[in-house]
Amino acid sequence: MGFTQFVVKLHSRCNFACPDCYIYELRDSSWSAQPRVMPRAVMDRAARRIAEHIRRHRPREARVMLHGGEPLLAGPERIRGLAEALRTAWTGLDTALDLVVQTNGALIDRRYLDVFRQLGIRVGVSLDGTRESHDRRRRYRSGRSSHDDVVRALDLLRTPRYRHLYAGLLCTVNLADDPVDTYEALLAHEPPALDLLIPHGTWEFPPPGLTPGPRSGSGRPQARELPYARWLVAAFDRWFDAPVREVPVRLFDSLVELHLGGASTSEVWGPVGSDVVVVQPDGSIEQNDILKAVHDNAAHTGCHIDSHDFDEAAAHPGFAAERAGPAGLCAQCRACPVVGICGGGLRVHRYRPENGFDNPSCYCADLRALIEHVRARITRSLHSLARSRHEEVTEGGFFPGLGMPLDKKPLR
Structure with a gap:
């Protein structure tokens, strides 16, 4: 490739x-x-x-x-x-x-x-x-x-x-x-x-304000707080609730698009x-x-x-x-119900000195909380739209393909 x-x-x-x-x-x-x-x-x-x-x-x-x-x-x-x-x-x-x-x-x-x-x-x-x-x-x-x-x-x-x-x-x-x-x-x-x-x-040197807690008995990292999820949820809601589409925000557009069955243009999200x-x-x-x-x-x-x-x-x-996709993720990520959206997060954020990149992201809990919040917001919006138009919502609560226009490539 x-x-x-x-x-x-x-x-x-x-x-x-x-x-x-x-x-x-x-x-x-x-x-x-x-x-x-x-x-x-x-x-x-x-x-x-x-x-x-x-x-x-x-x-x-x-x-x-x-x-x-x-x-x-x-x-x-x-x-x-x-x-x-x-x-x-x-x-x-x-x-x-x-x-x-x-x-x-x-x-x-x-x-x-x-x-x-x-x-x-x-x-x-x-x-x-x-x-x-x-x-x-x-x-x-x-x-x-x-x-x-x-x-x-x-x-x-x-x-x-x-x-x-x-x-x-x-x-x-x-x-x-x-x-x-x-x-x-x-x-x-x-x-x-x-x-x-x-x-x-990384897990060894966490990002500012992120203090990942100890790993649970199942091996899942436990986060004491979700500071980045809270920040991004507030920004997402302000963007999502605007009466008109103000600007494409790649991190959010890609997340919405993935929930609606499309593809991501942000390297943060998706299985590729x-x-x-x-x-x-x-x-x-x-x-x-x-x-x-x-x-x-x-x-x-x-x-x-x-x-x-x-x-x-x-x-x-x-x-x-x-480029290994889901097969290159750790066992915990492969078993996660949101792996198709998250894709394990950025590879750099998975690093630990003792086992390299065979870990979930140090942002794992924050990413999952944001994903679940966005899923809930989209589902509520589409149910509301369906009721207002007397239409039936497709299985899973989504209208596949109902997405926002995206630019082709991410800024770095």
Whole structure:
């Protein structure tokens, strides 16, 4: 099976100092050995390797995400160089190329946006809600607030000349922030899409505010609290109860779609794992870089674009484990009634030093509580709709296929 999501690390450093960043602040320090910026020869080689892989597998669409660190630190001309190399290598391919830069937004100006406009590069921006919540975690390395710079960039991105480039906002959940205030602060920037990211952690090093309790006699992890479920339930209800559809929220849209018999576009949900592959600035090919929350070199494959193509990289056991589906989950997950929705959660969140990834997610109890809440909300809504229309509800309480329109790929 081929990859359809390629993360290209244009720059290995960042101008922000975010305390929960999975690249710089958790378990992995390999970023420090990377060149600061991807050399032009590596960019050209990566572009050819990606196009070669797509030509072999012919998916309908592929996404190339320009990432970092902070990718805009590479400068507009280097970004232009990679985009032009990709467009050239793509010649003759029927596969649609979705080219996106994921940025903290602070450096966005007309120089960058004009390059993005010329080369069809969409822009995803990370913003953590209100000024207070954003500046609690997303400050410059000097400690200075970044909020005004990001808002200024979003105001420019929303002007008629550049609006079509606006891919959406990505927000990391912070338990210290009010979920409804966070959602409404994001909504004020008129994003075409939102995504919510739960912080990365493991059983050994739980995410902030999560204190998994002891395992029960059956082996099931017991959570003393459900802080992330409470936060996400409040945000979901605000979104779900809006009189009109305000914005797609990928985490929620995918969960609703799965309950209605559809497929997930969020790597958090569903039985099929992520097909993300990462190219580091030195040309190393790695697994999904959220594995950097586990330990040093957890995403390492030993592959490099000079000596391996992406099919050879895909044979690495780590990629196989990511795509193993329910068969690759622990016994507890396989027996769980919501496994078809949850899919075991993100692989990184299952890690324990003593048995690797053969565990449920450290978010297990929170994810299940959210799933069950959403199931109940959908069921009540559909019964109410059926009564109002004098229609019969299908077995199980659902109208299969009654879902919300989803975008094709997740923001990271």
